[in-house]
Amino acid sequence: MAVKRPAVFAELKPAESQSGETMQTETKKTYDKLSRKIALTVITVSLAPLILVGGLIFDQFRSIYRTKVYAHLAEVVDKQKDNVNNFLSEKLAEVQYLTRVFSYEELSDSKILEQTLKGMQQQYGRIFVDLGIIDENGSQVAYAGPFDLLNADYSKADWYINSRNKNTGISDVFMGLRQSPHFIITINNVNKEGRVWTLRATIDFLAFSNLVENIHIGETGYAYILNNEGVFQTRPQANRNRELVLTPYENIQQPAHAEDVTIQLNKGSDGEKYVTVSSMLKNGDWKLVYQQNMSDAFSAMIRSEFFTLVIFLSGGLAIIAMALYLSRKLVTHIQLIDDENELMNRQMVETGKLASIGELAAGIAHEINNPVAIMIEEAGWVSDLLEDEGKEMSSYNEINRALEQVRTQGGRCKDITHKLLSFARKTDSRVMNVHLPDLIEEVIEISMQQARYAQVNISLDLDREMGPVRASVSELQQVFLNLFNNAVQAMEAEGGTLSVTCRAENGEAYVSVADTGPGIPAANLGRIFDPFFTTKPVGKGSGLGLSICFGLIHQMGGEIDVESGVGQGARFNIRLPLPSAEIEHDVEKEV
Known part of the structure; x- marks a missing residue:
């Protein structure tokens, strides 16, 4: 029956054409009905559980909001960590640049060192407090800055000892000889005689501390930096309780966008709960810590509870819209599969017709091949007769040429039918x-x-x-x-x-x-x-x-x-x- 369908389609009469249009209309109605049933089923199955759990939406909203707050705090700390690390890297690179531009002999000249410091202060501001050149014995042989530190002995200073085996170093914040908080960047190099010398630069503590103090969210949120011994590397807040002891009781999962950030919930010795967000700085030597009272951190959630109902309704509408979209898409896909099956059936019919035509052509070629073979054989026989008895004929050459043409063209026909049969088989x-x-x-x-x-x-x-x-x-x-x-x-x-x-x-x-x-x-x-x-x-x-x-x-x-x-x-x-x-x-x- 499938073989007859293309012929029917090719010879449609007006009545049959109208019947085909009616059939297409009925098919469209069937698909539309199926789409509506699927959409209604999806909407019912989706909204029923949503309505049943409506009483739990408030708790879910609080959980989502908390996650959002944690993610925001983690992002703030992560960005500020990058800012601090970039600040330290930039200052280190700026100091390191001096060792590339100037030799040890040039920097050992206090006048050149003084001019260099002024140039850096003009270009980068008062971030660089002073510069100094230290020989291999730890003695400062050249100095430029506001303090009287020429010939100062740093051989026993912790920051100098820790930097001796490194090409570059950044010290912790300490008081030092000037009795004010600061930290030092050191660059170690070798002079022409093969002796190690050190270029040191002091960074303004206030400029560095302000980087961290800019993190201020809410009324109680603030940030600070600690070293590995727990010593402050920035100024602590004036209203911070120095006696406050925090006891961690829950670790929050790290957000995907801030994998190096740790979030903890702590109970304070003052009875309050705190959220603490921290991240390591300076290759793990320092820790950036953000601390905020939990009641302050989630105060905006109270104002956001009103939007819970809006989210609930929006979710319901989204489910309805998605159900309609998916049902239409699914039915369209089903219709496409049906069309492909119909197309495949038609292709099989056409392929069958082509195969039949090929077999018919092969049969015809076979039938033609036999008389062509006889024709060639007879032409050869006539040629033999001419050779024996017809050489005296006046038209011998013309007849021989014609016979040769018959043999040639017959051979061509035989060759063509042979190749056609070969192709068909x-x-x-x-x-x-x-x-x-x-x-x-x-x-x-x-x-x-x-x-x-x-x-x-x-x-x-x-x-x-x-x-x-x-x-x-x-x-x-x-x-x-x-x-x-x-x-x-x-x-x-x-x-x-x-x-x-x-x-x-x-x-x-x-x-x-x-x-x-x-x-x-x-x-x-x-x-x-x-x-x-x-x-x-x-x-x-x-x-x-x-x-x-x-x-x-x-x-x-x-x-x-x-x-x-x-x-x-x-x-x-x-x-x-x-x-x-x-x-x-x-x-x-x-x-």
Whole structure:
């Protein structure tokens, strides 16, 4: 019954056409009804639990808001950590730059060092307090700054001892000889005599401390920096309870965007609860800590509870909208599958018709082959008679020429029918080594007569030295025959040239089939390989040829594309993988 359907579609009468439209309308109504049922089911199943758990929304909202607050605090601390690290890195780089520009002898000159300090203060502000050059014994041999620190001995200073084995160093904040909080950046280098010397720069404590004090959220939130011993590296808040002891009781999961940040909930010795957010600085030597009373941190949540109802309603509307969207999308997908099944059935019908036509053509070719063989044999017999008895005839030469022509043309007919039969019988889809130039010539012979009738010249550019491809002979024959016939049919109105190129290129077999026909409009290029798409008149094309070519080439692991434009002809490019030497060797061993 499936075979009869295309004929019915091709010969629709007006009443049948109306019946088809009615059938399409009924089908659309069925799909719409299915879509509504799916949407109603999804909405019911989704909203029922939402309504049942409506009493828990308040708690859920509080949980979400807490997560949001934690994420925000973590982001603030993470960004501030980057700011502090960047500040330290910049200052370290600025001091390190001096050792590249000036030599030890130049920096040891107090005048040059003084000018350098003034230049840095003019460029970067009063962040750099002073500069000093320290020899290998820890004695400051040159100094520029507001203090009297020339010849100061730092050999026993902790910051100097800790920096001796490092190229660069940043000390903790300490009081030192000047009796005011500060920290020092050190750069160790070697002079011409091979002696180690150190360039030290003091950073303004207030400028550094202000970086951290800028973190101020709410009424009780503030930040500070501690070293590994728990010593403050920035100024503590004036209203901070120095005797406050925090006891952690819960660790909060780290947000994905701030993996280096730790969030803890603490109970204070004053009876309050605190949230503490911390992150390591300066390669783990310092810790940036943000601390805030929990009641202050979540005060805005009380004002946000009103929006819980809005979120609830918005969620319900979103569920309804999503249910409608998904149901429509699902039904559309089902409809697409049904259409694809219908298309596949039609393709199977057309394929069956093509197979029947091929068998019929093979039978006709076989029947023609027998009389052609007899004709050639009889022409040979007449020629033999002429040789024996007809040499004296005045028209002997003319008759002999005619007989020779009969034998030649008969041989051509026999050769054509032989190749047609060979093509029709090669239905084996097994993969084997195929020499493309020989296969192309064989298929060209089958299309030669149609090309002559259409006044189409055939140009072949075949690289006979290229290696074979691994493919099915019958499938490749089908591909090339479709492409050659399409090209000839495109040029049959005015004639033209069919150019076929075959060569190895970049490890692939490249085949190009080009014609000088009218070309393909740009609007059709995207659909040229779609099943049943054709620009030929009704009855002259099924629209399956290029679709089958596309499927077969991709099944072989290759690619096929088209280049064309109106009035520019068309070029179909095929690329098939060439087997590697190892694969070819294995195939030869198997054979």
